[in-house]
Amino acid sequence: MRKFFPVLVVLLAVSLVTGCGLRRKKYETPIATDSNQPDKTLFDKAVNDLEKSRFDVARLTLQTLIATYPDSEYLAKAKLAIADAWYREGGSAGLAQAELEYKDFITFFPMMAEAAEAQLKVAMIHYYQMEKASRDTTHAQRAEQEFKQLLLQFSDSPFTVEAKQRLLEVQEVLAAHEFEVGRHYYQTRGNARAAISRLEELTVNFPYYSQADEALWILGQSYEKGTEKEHRRRAAEAYAKIVSDYPLSPLVEEAKGKLVAWEMPVPDAKPEAYARMKYDLEHREEKGLIWKTTGWMRKRPDVSMASKAGEPVLTPRQRPEPPAAGSDVSVEAAGPGNSGLQLETLQPSGSSAPAGSSAPAPPPARK
DSSP states (O other): OOOHHHHHHHHHHHHHHHTOOOOOOOOOOOTOOOOOOOHHHHHHHHHHHHHTTOOHHHHHHHHHHHHHOOTTTTHHHHHHHHHHHHHHOHHHHHHHHHHEEEEHHHHHHHTTTTTHHHHHHHHHHHTTOOOOSSSSSHHHHHHHHHHHHHHHHHHTTHHHHHHHHHHHHHHHHHHHHHHHHHHHHHHHHOOHHHHHHHHHHHHHHHHOTTTTHHHHHHHHHHHHOOSSSHHHHHHHHHHHHHHHHHHTOTHHHHHEEEEETTTTTOOOOOOHHHHHHHHHHOOOOOOOHHHHHHHGGGOOOOTSSSSSSOOOOOSOOOOOOOOOTTTTTTTTOOOOOOSSSSSGGGGOOOOOOOOOOOOOOOOOOOO
């Protein structure tokens, strides 16, 4: 036992040091030089404090550098480091301040390579605060806007590939939100017109949603509740899109049966759609038993079903025209239901403003 005692002492000492928040977290400083100028001394001191999680001290030193040496080569890096200090500190207040600082950096230094990284971190701030589709989608909407902004403003940045995949995951959550509401209106409320309004928007704006084929099926069923010729035509369009755009869907044969029964043309499957669905099915992440049994406890959404082969939609949201108010597809007036789905939190997403290396790690919670 005595020969293991020194080892135990060392392990205990390490755990005490890391537990007290003294573990260094490396902070990259690509523009640092070997200069002994006072502005570099201040910057190095701030970086040292930042790595040791002394965020307030680091920010104070960086602000001193900016005020004292306005022409310093470290000016831009100091402003970015202030934002990074808030980002690393975390917490709702810290992340909100980090977003302001990153936006300020992008405004003053839009041509610097770090501007794209700052925009990525702004998007990730909202990405990591997203909630499940049945809950508030505020952060999901903001994340979508910021990822779009990154891809449009910094299209040649090294973060493009990562941003596209993250955006597909965000759009999976937003589409799931619309799908849950549309399905609820159709199945629980019997309100076909309200379902059409939601599902039309979903299928136009989120073509790579993992359940887009089912959304099209419910959309077609909703249109079938009408008796006018226009309703039959639009239902057929929904079924035809299942056949052409989602050829591996289990609903393809039923959709074809509808078209054949109505003596309408059955489209061919699009080769690119087949390849995309095949790739997504082969690369879909399978969740373990623990995840499946505890998923209901989690606040954050499961984005494992998001497409890995599609291209995210970057254009502003389109709002297709729903059936006229007097249409006979409307069974009852829309309104909050009595089911477990909280429709008061599932409001329309609204239009989105336009807006590699791996993404930043999730910011830690404030201690």
